[in-house]
Amino acid sequence: EPEVTQTPSHQVTQMGQEVIxxxxxxxxxxxxxxxxxxxxxxxxxxVSFYNNEISEKSEIFDDQFSVERPDGSNFTLxxxxxxxxxxxxxxxxxxxxxxxxxxxxxxxxxxxxx
Amino acid sequence: GNSVTQMEGPVTLSEEAFLTINCTYTATxxxxxxxxxxxxxxxxxxxxxxxxxxxxxxxxxxxxTYRKETTSFHLEKGSVQVxxxxxxFCALSGWGAQKLVFGQGTRLTINx
Numbered sequence: 001e002p003e004v005t006q007t008p009s010h011q012v013t014q015m016g017q018e019v020i021x022x023x024x025x026x027x028x029x030x031x032x033x034x035x036x037x038x039x040x041x042x043x044x045x046x047v048s049f050y051n052n053e054i055s056e057k058s059e060i061f062d063d064q065f066s067v068e069r070p071d072g073s074n075f076t077l078x079x080x081x082x083x084x085x086x087x088x089x090x091x092x093x094x095x096x097x098x099x100x101x102x103x104x105x106x107x108x109x110x111x112x113x114x
Numbered sequence: 115g116n117s118v119t120q121m122e123g124p125v126t127l128s129e130e131a132f133l134t135i136n137c138t139y140t141a142t143x144x145x146x147x148x149x150x151x152x153x154x155x156x157x158x159x160x161x162x163x164x165x166x167x168x169x170x171x172x173x174x175x176x177x178x179t180y181r182k183e184t185t186s187f188h189l190e191k192g193s194v195q196v197x198x199x200x201x202x203f204c205a206l207s208g209w210g211a212q213k214l215v216f217g218q219g220t221r222l223t224i225n226x
Contacts, residue, residue, distance in 0.1 A: 003157075004157065031212055033212075033213065035214075035216075037219075040218075041218065042216050042217065042218045042219070043158075043203060043205075043216035043219070044216075045213045045214065045215065048212055048213055050212075055212070056212070056213060091157065091158065093158075095212075102148075102160045102163065103158075103160075103214060104157075104159075105150075105157035105158040105159065106157045107155065107156055107157045108157060
């Protein structure tokens, strides 16, 4: 069964360092997403991506964040200069089309910023 | 804006007990409602959904009914199993929107 895969599963970094989280969405999906969950808090929407551009982003997704689909398979989230408060579990998701509501999630990448 | 509130966990039950996890929402228009589940070491996966008022979503013995009058989508199961131990997330998507708005999640532990 096709699935969304994410790497790394856990990354520890120093404050101020750049981090790239990688995702391989399901191959025939068209919409891609990043969500995050700070420990003990809600799963929060960060950004959605369609047709090689951002379709929607939240207030959390400021200039420190960027997304890219560098080739036909990967979808990356970059944090330019990490802060302590960026420590969270980051989930990538994808789906096929509009208004289905069902997103397919990866297992998450845990980011710890020291 | 749209929001979802779930009952706080963790919830611990014995096998074969009846389960209810409460979920209420605030939204404009006519959202679609979802329950996602996250088993240990796995990503979130869709458990069930309902797209309009009075619809009942069901899967794996779980049910939830879209109640517009009470803005609720409570998750129920008549007899839980140890394998149901997971974190359960209530979520909504606004009409025409792609993104999901999640509740905070409820950790469920079922003891044999």
